[in-house]
Amino acid sequence: MAHSIVRFExxxxxxxxxxxxxxVTLEITSGEFVGVIGPNGSGKTTLCKAILGLMRPLAGxxxxxxxxxxxxxxxxxxxxxxxxxKGTIDRNFPITVLETVMMGRYGVxxxxxxxxxxxxxxxxxxxxxxxxLDHRHDALxxxxxxxxxxxxxxxxxxxxxxxxxxxxxxxxxxIVTQHSVLDLIKRLHQDLGLTIVLITHxxxxxxxxxxxxxLLKTKLYAAGPPADVLKPDILSQVYGKDxxxxxxxxxxxxxxxxxx
Amino acid sequence: xxxxxxxxxMQRSLLAAALVGALCSVIGVFxxxxxxxxxxxxxxxxxxAGVALAYLIGFPPLPxxxxxxxxxxxxxxxxEEQGRMKLDxxxxxLYTATMALAILFIGLMKTYNAEVYGYLFGSVLSVTSDELxxxxxxxxxxxxxxxxxxxxxxxxxxxxxxxxxxxxxARRMYYLLLTLIALTMVVSLKTVGAILVFAMVLIPASTAxxxxxxxxxxxxxxxxxxxxxxxxxxxxxxVWDVPTGPAIVLLATAIxxxxxxxxxxxxxxxxx
Numbered sequence: 001m002a003h004s005i006v007r008f009e010x011x012x013x014x015x016x017x018x019x020x021x022x023x024v025t026l027e028i029t030s031g032e033f034v035g036v037i038g039p040n041g042s043g044k045t046t047l048c049k050a051i052l053g054l055m056r057p058l059a060g061x062x063x064x065x066x067x068x069x070x071x072x073x074x075x076x077x078x079x080x081x082x083x084x085x086k087g088t089i090d091r092n093f094p095i096t097v098l099e100t101v102m103m104g105r106y107g108v109x110x111x112x113x114x115x116x117x118x119x120x121x122x123x124x125x126x127x128x129x130x131x132x133l134d135h136r137h138d139a140l141x142x143x144x145x146x147x148x149x150x151x152x153x154x155x156x157x158x159x160x161x162x163x164x165x166x167x168x169x170x171x172x173x174x175i176v177t178q179h180s181v182l183d184l185i186k187r188l189h190q191d192l193g194l195t196i197v198l199i200t201h202x203x204x205x206x207x208x209x210x211x212x213x214x215l216l217k218t219k220l221y222a223a224g225p226p227a228d229v230l231k232p233d234i235l236s237q238v239y240g241k242d243x244x245x246x247x248x249x250x251x252x253x254x255x256x257x258x259x260x
Numbered sequence: 261x262x263x264x265x266x267x268x269x270m271q272r273s274l275l276a277a278a279l280v281g282a283l284c285s286v287i288g289v290f291x292x293x294x295x296x297x298x299x300x301x302x303x304x305x306x307x308x309a310g311v312a313l314a315y316l317i318g319f320p321p322l323p324x325x326x327x328x329x330x331x332x333x334x335x336x337x338x339x340e341e342q343g344r345m346k347l348d349x350x351x352x353x354l355y356t357a358t359m360a361l362a363i364l365f366i367g368l369m370k371t372y373n374a375e376v377y378g379y380l381f382g383s384v385l386s387v388t389s390d391e392l393x394x395x396x397x398x399x400x401x402x403x404x405x406x407x408x409x410x411x412x413x414x415x416x417x418x419x420x421x422x423x424x425x426x427x428x429x430a431r432r433m434y435y436l437l438l439t440l441i442a443l444t445m446v447v448s449l450k451t452v453g454a455i456l457v458f459a460m461v462l463i464p465a466s467t468a469x470x471x472x473x474x475x476x477x478x479x480x481x482x483x484x485x486x487x488x489x490x491x492x493x494x495x496x497x498x499v500w501d502v503p504t505g506p507a508i509v510l511l512a513t514a515i516x517x518x519x520x521x522x523x524x525x526x527x528x529x530x531x532x
Contacts, residue, residue, distance in 0.1 A: 052425050078427030092525060093293070094469055094478045095418060103418065106411045107427025115411065139473030159426055 002029040005163055005195055006051050010060035013046050020046040022219045023060065028197060030162065033189050035206045035226075036199040038216035039239060044199045045085065047216065048167050051197065053077055065162075078107040081156030081194075083166040086149065086173075091141035097151050098136040101127055104158030126157040130184060146177030153184065163195040164188065170205060178205065203230065264498060269385060273451075276387045277490040277508065279399045280451045281460065285486025286406055287444045288465030289479050290437055293417035298348050299336060299438065301458040302355035304445040306332035308454035309358040311379045312365035321379070322394065325449060329442035332358060337438050341431075382453030382505035384494060391450055398447045402440050413437055414475055452490075456505045460486065463512040470516075470523035485515055 006028045013021045021043035028034055038044050049055040053064055053072035062069040067076055081104070104126070105119040127133045130150040135143065140151060149169060156164060166185065170178040186209055189196045200206055207213070213229040215221040217238045222229045264270050291300050310328030314321040332354050339350040366376060378386065387395070406413065412433045415423040424430035441461075448457040464486035468478045493508025500507075 054425065074427040074429055076427070077425060080425075082422070082425045084422060084425070092469070093418065094473045094475055096474045099475050100418075103411075103415050103423075104426065106415050107423070109411075111412065111429070112408060141473065156426075 002031055004028075004063070005030055005032075005065065007063040008050070008057075008060070009062075011050070011057040011062050012059040013043070013050055013055055014058055015055075019058075020218065021050075021216070024220045025060075026214060026220060026223055028163075028195065030195050031193060033186075033196045033209065033211045034198070034214060035210035035212070036197065036214045036216060037201065037203050037206075038221075040201065042217040042238075044201075044216055045167060048082075048165060048197075048199055051163075051165055052080060052082060074107060075110065078159055079162050081159045081161030081164045083149075083152050083156050083164070083169055085167040086145070086169075086171060089141065089148065093141055095140050096136070097127070097132060097138050097140055097143070098123060100140050100151055101136075101154045101158050104155040108159050122160065123154075123158050126154040127151075129157060129188070130154045144177075145173045146181060149173060149177075149181055150184065153181075153188075157188070157192075161194070163197060166196070166198045168200055169198065170200065170202060182206070182209065264495070269387075270494075270498070272387050272389060272392050273384045273494050273504070274491055276392055276395050276451050277384050277494045277504075278487050279395055280384075280448045281464070281486040281488075281490025281508075282483050283399045283402060283444055284448055284452075284457065284460035285464035285468075285482040286403060286479065287441055288461040288463075288486070289468070289482050290406075290413055290417050291441060291461055292465040292469060294420075294437070296347075296437075296441065297458075297462055298351050298355075299333060300441055300445065300461045302336070302351040302358075303329045303332050303442045304449070304454045304457045305355055305362070306358035307442070307446045307449055308379055309362035309365065311449065312362040312376055315373055315376050316365045316369055322446070325446045326443065328358065329446050330439060333438035333442045334435070337435055378453070379449045380454050381503070382449075382451055382456055384451040384504045384508075385497075387451060395447055395451070398443060402443050402447070405436070405440060409433065409436060418475075452505050452508060456509050459509040459512060460490070463509070463516050464489065467512070467516045467519040470519040470525060473525070485512070489515060 004027055008024045008026045011024045012019060036044055036047060046055065050062060051064065053069045053076065056069055064072055065076055065079065101123040102115060102119065105115050105123065109115060109119065124133065124136065127136055130153050132147065132150050132154060135147065140148060143151065169185065170181055173181065182205065185196060185198065188194050198206060207226045207230060210226060212224060213226050214223045215229050215234065215238060221238055222234050291297055307325040307329040310324035311321040314324040336347060336350050336354060339345045340347045412428050415428050416430050416433050416437065420430050420434060445457055448460060452460050464482045467485050468481035471481055472478050489512035490508050493511045494504055496511065497504040497507035
């Protein structure tokens with residue numbers, strides 16, 4: 001029986017007087033694969049911070065697992081595996097792949113507890129899930145962007161989370177690697193039964209893989225199966241009429257940010 | 261050389277130098293990785309202002325040094341967190357303000373007090389056994405706390421936002437780290453002095469940074485390099501009759517440049 005992982009009810013989020021997301025009502029249940037789409041600045045990352053309990057609603061309510069987000073504790077957060085938007089990591093930062101993945105255990109273990117062999121075994125297992133076991137003693141900074149992304153996914157998995165929250169996991173890596181990362185995420189969804197919330201601006205990349213799409217632009221425009229959300233009239237409200245071309249099954253939303 | 265070790269003062273200075281060298285290099289790992297170098301320097305000068313005030317009003321120097329050091333790091337941390345000011349700006353202001361206070365306090369003293377200057381430039385050869393006890397106690401306290409919270413401290417040094425998102429109380433750990441930096445500065449004031457302590461925090465950790473791509477190895481190398489240059493510096497200063505603080509720092513600097521030249525990371529970049 002699927003239970004509720006996150007439930008937004010008329011929730012509004014913002015900071016320093018700017019509303020980033022308004023009146024969102026949305027429930028994500030266990031075992032779902034949800035894609036969150038929308039143009040830049042549409043509140044995708046805000047939604048992500050909210051799910052992590054790092055941002056409280058200014059109005060409305062947000063329930064994370066069985067807990068209202070105001071009361072969220074560290075151990076709740078440890079049940080959400082999070083892959084942040086790929087920033088530039090310092091290539092010289094002295095950390096090995098295994099040391100990076102072990103950090104996924106730290107929040108779960110809690111204060112004053114030392115990582116033991118069992119934790120190391122979990123880290124090694126997640127590394128083998130993402131196909132990076134052979135690189136465990138390598139320097140993180142020496143890996144390619146796609147390999148680093150796999151390591152960060154392994155770190156999120158090492159938390160043994162109920163949900164995997166991925167913020168633009170395929171941005172900034174080449175197209176072949178994008179597909180292999182997406183395949184990996186799909187496999188984790190199927191094999192481990194993980195709930196996946198994947199945030200992206202690349203609609204075509206994920207439309208065939210997700211159970212449900214959530215379309216944002218400072219408010220929730222649509223949520224439902226891809227076929228119901230990816231309709232020209234809905235998309236053109238968000239992206240503007242000229243930018244949306246639909247041809248049979250292919251949706252083209254021109255990435256106007258790159259032209260700006 | 262060996263008869264040197266039979267002098268009480270020499271045993272005390274070597275032990276003090278080894279402790280301070282080890283402590284500074286461990287905290288230095290987090291300072292270097294988290295980019296808090298300037299905070300270290302600022303705190304050392306703030307603690308020195310505390311010492312100057314203590315001598316002015318006839319108070320024991322340690323509590324006031326701790327008070328000034330902690331006040332500085334916490335104010336800096338709060339200002340950064342509230343987004344009012346960048347860390348380097350607020351610490352820059354507090355750094356110079358506390359130094360101005362220190363000069364003011366010294367100026368207000370009726371008589372010249374050489375002991376105060378000992379805290380500015382360090383005087384490890386004149387460490388008393390009472391002072392050594394304090395150094396020992398505080399070093400054990402700080403190192404003990406670092407060991408207890410090492411996994412959280414490493415995590416926030418690597419990525420504080422990620423640490424918070426994955427269930428580590430990152431904010432509290434950050435303040436703990438700032439507190440430990442301040443305490444380390446206070447412990448080291450007497451031995452290496454407010455000006456040179458900064459070098460003891462930065463150099464061993466930066467040297468180790470050049471040599472490895474593993475967090476645990478970096479920490480181990482830093483401790484070995486820090487302790488060795490502190491002890492080596494004391495011995496050199498005695499043998500060549502030069503001031504101890506500069507001897508320690510220059511020895512550490514020499515090791516640093518050696519590590520830059522022979523850094524496996526640099527060599528790999530050149531061959532790549």
